[in-house]
Amino acid sequence: MECVYTGKTKDVYSLENGNYLLKFKDDVTGENGVFDPGANTVGLTIEGAGKAGLRLSKFLFEILRDKGVPTHYIDANIEEATMTVKPAKVFGNGLEVICRYRAVGSFLRRYGMYAKEEQPLDALVEFTLKDDSRQDPPITEDALVMLGILSSEEYKAIKDLTKKIAGIVKDELAKKGIELYDIKFEFGRVGKDKQIALIDEISGGNMRAYKDGKSIEPLLLEKLMLED
Numbered sequence: 001m002e003c004v005y006t007g008k009t010k011d012v013y014s015l016e017n018g019n020y021l022l023k024f025k026d027d028v029t030g031e032n033g034v035f036d037p038g039a040n041t042v043g044l045t046i047e048g049a050g051k052a053g054l055r056l057s058k059f060l061f062e063i064l065r066d067k068g069v070p071t072h073y074i075d076a077n078i079e080e081a082t083m084t085v086k087p088a089k090v091f092g093n094g095l096e097v098i099c100r101y102r103a104v105g106s107f108l109r110r111y112g113m114y115a116k117e118e119q120p121l122d123a124l125v126e127f128t129l130k131d132d133s134r135q136d137p138p139i140t141e142d143a144l145v146m147l148g149i150l151s152s153e154e155y156k157a158i159k160d161l162t163k164k165i166a167g168i169v170k171d172e173l174a175k176k177g178i179e180l181y182d183i184k185f186e187f188g189r190v191g192k193d194k195q196i197a198l199i200d201e202i203s204g205g206n207m208r209a210y211k212d213g214k215s216i217e218p219l220l221l222e223k224l225m226l227e228d
């Protein structure tokens, strides 16, 4: 098993049969010990965070599979904190696609002149470049196409898929009385036909969730979502 990438919260291994193995670590993004899904640094290490993130990812990826949504997911081993996935080619050096239902985080920092904190947003989709040295800058469709990162058709497909998947996650959280404020996805091209599919993870570390007006940390979110 060859390690092909060491990420902030996961390591990526290449398996002999060509699939990838994602190993979930206990590192969480944030700053100075405070969780922030939008941060580009590891802010804290929480024992059990890796397995908890994997359990929620497994739960949500299997719901998406049942609904016929294309993803990289094959299966997960909670004990080992690993997920087996189909290898994907990312767009450029990687994109993050955010779906927003309420104005918080970087959206509020950027548009604070107009946006009120926590104001409702109607599944607003934003694309950002994965570029830690430039703080993951937001990018428009025109710039993505002009820079050759993706085509207009691919942009539209990713945007539609983002709204669909975020809606499914939002509904799952709502069943537990939890409100999804925003969520971040990654997409790639998978397989011979280069189908656009959801990759990476869908865990507490990639979303902001609130219950009774209070923000819930990833570990608590995963506990609330997976207990009966």
Ligand SMILES: Nc1ncnc2c1ncn2[C@@H]1O[C@H](COP(=O)(O)OP(=O)(O)OP(=O)(O)O)[C@@H](O)[C@H]1O
Binding pocket: 005, 006, 007, 008, 009, 010, 011, 012, 020, 029, 040, 072, 085, 086, 087, 088, 089, 090, 094, 130, 186, 188, 199, 200, 201
């Ligand atoms: N199916 C896949 N094929 C190829 N690469 C993948 C696949 N799924 C996830 N990845 C990549 O694996 C890496 C996982 O690492 P990790 O989640 O630690 O993120 P990172 O890139 O360090 O940064 P960030 O925390 O900003 O997401 C990411 O670069 C992600 O794009």
Ligand SMILES: [Mg+2]
Binding pocket: 007, 009, 200
């Ligand atoms: Mg990541």
